[in-house]
Amino acid sequence: MQIPTDIPKPQNNSPIDPSSPLELIIFIALPILLIVVYFVNRKRVRNKRKKK
Known part of the structure; x- marks a missing residue:
């Protein structure tokens, strides 16, 4: 059995x-x-939940 290169x-x-x-x-x-985008987005979502 040969392994492809x-x-x-x-x-x-x-x-x-x-x-x-x-x-x-x-x-x-x-x-x-x-x-960085993940943490910024996470912070934005948390702030929106607190305002409601």
Whole structure:
């Protein structure tokens, strides 16, 4: 049984390249932005519930 070569394996993955702007946006900026938006939205929903 042969294993296809296009399946990602831990030993053939490359680390994040800090000189690549796309990788910085995808792996660093986007998760931080999502966390901030989550907490801002959560605070907004709580404040709306208190006003009612």
